[in-house]
Amino acid sequence: PKYKGKRIPAYDMIKFSVNLHRGCFGGCAFCTISAHQGKFIVSRSKKSILKEVKAITELPDFKGYLSDLGGPSANMYRMKGRDEAICRKCKRPSCIYPKVCPNLNTDHRPLLDIYHAVDALPGIKKSFIGSGVRYDLLLHQSKNPDTDKSTQEYTRELIARHVSGRLKVAPEHTSDRVLNIMRKPSFSQFGEFKKIFDRINREEGLRQQLIPYFISSHPGCKEEDMAELAVITKRLDFHLEQVQDFTPTPMTIATEAWYTGFHPYTLEPVFSAKTQREKLAQRQFFFWYKPEERRNIINELRRIGRADLIDKLYGKR
Numbered sequence: 001p002k003y004k005g006k007r008i009p010a011y012d013m014i015k016f017s018v019n020l021h022r023g024c025f026g027g028c029a030f031c032t033i034s035a036h037q038g039k040f041i042v043s044r045s046k047k048s049i050l051k052e053v054k055a056i057t058e059l060p061d062f063k064g065y066l067s068d069l070g071g072p073s074a075n076m077y078r079m080k081g082r083d084e085a086i087c088r089k090c091k092r093p094s095c096i097y098p099k100v101c102p103n104l105n106t107d108h109r110p111l112l113d114i115y116h117a118v119d120a121l122p123g124i125k126k127s128f129i130g131s132g133v134r135y136d137l138l139l140h141q142s143k144n145p146d147t148d149k150s151t152q153e154y155t156r157e158l159i160a161r162h163v164s165g166r167l168k169v170a171p172e173h174t175s176d177r178v179l180n181i182m183r184k185p186s187f188s189q190f191g192e193f194k195k196i197f198d199r200i201n202r203e204e205g206l207r208q209q210l211i212p213y214f215i216s217s218h219p220g221c222k223e224e225d226m227a228e229l230a231v232i233t234k235r236l237d238f239h240l241e242q243v244q245d246f247t248p249t250p251m252t253i254a255t256e257a258w259y260t261g262f263h264p265y266t267l268e269p270v271f272s273a274k275t276q277r278e279k280l281a282q283r284q285f286f287f288w289y290k291p292e293e294r295r296n297i298i299n300e301l302r303r304i305g306r307a308d309l310i311d312k313l314y315g316k317r
């Protein structure tokens with residue numbers, strides 16, 4: 001009520017976006033979604049989704065473009081265990097890390113069906129996927145050929161028809177050691193997905209961008225890991241924008257490691273950057289391409305004994 005008819009920027013962002021499901025079975029160590037919404041996906045019915053989309057098409061300023069058909073992870077709609085009795089007894093915090101669970105049904109057909117039904121509605125010109133996509137699910141080879149075919153179809157359709165120029169994905173780091181603490185797949189999977197993304201773009205005559213998200217100062221991440229992240233993202237020709245510095249959030253494994261200094265599962269000591277100096281030193285490596293960061297980065301690389309990376313970042317001087 002305090003806005004009293006004024007524009008609400010946060011509402012503008014979500015006005016033409018539709019949430020398809022709740023929950024996430026990714027189990028990332030730094031994320032609270034599974035604590036808030038649960039590991040088991042609760043999906044809306046097709047009828048309910050279409051009813052909301054129809055209502056959006058009737059909004060006076062709707063121009064035919066839905067900004068998101070999503071959820072905590074865009075492509076988990078209707079996914080669950082093939083045998084739910086096994087799931088009920090399951091203690092795994094993630095259904096996809098370290099490997100996709102053989103009991104998880106990764107069929108993307110129900111989600112494709114929603115995309116098709118939404119796009120067929122009068123008044124819809126295009127529906128975009130603004131939520132983050134789990135590419136490890138797209139790369140997964142299950143033992144079911146129909147499921148795998150649906151995943152390939154989904155990948156092509158997503159890239160060819162539902163990306164508004166930029167597709168958001170979240171590798172979160174380049175170091176597999178840090179990714180392991182984050183409960184995220186190896187960075188090599190991002191490379192694999194990027195190849196598929198670039199190939200489909202070429203085949204479809206599109207020039208879309210992949211936008212990777214990364215986190216600095218996550219427990220277990222040292223400055224050296226960030227220096228290597230800078231070199232790797234430079235090699236891949238990314239100028240990063242979508243980044244964040246780790247913020248402890250209640251009820252996560254990462255925060256427990258950050259607070260205690262120990263990994264709660266292994267009881268091994270875990271380093272966390274905590275002071276402002278330590279955190280800024282990590283964060284600056286995202287921005288190696290900005291002229292104003294260059295001098296600090298070079299000094300820092302010398303200080304941590306990684307002068308070998310200076311040439312890799314800035315060429316021979």
Ligand code: SF4
Pocket residue numbers: 025080081082086087088090091092094095096101102103104105
């Ligand atoms: S059995 Fe597999 S699919 Fe079911 S909850 Fe456990 S990890 Fe997830």
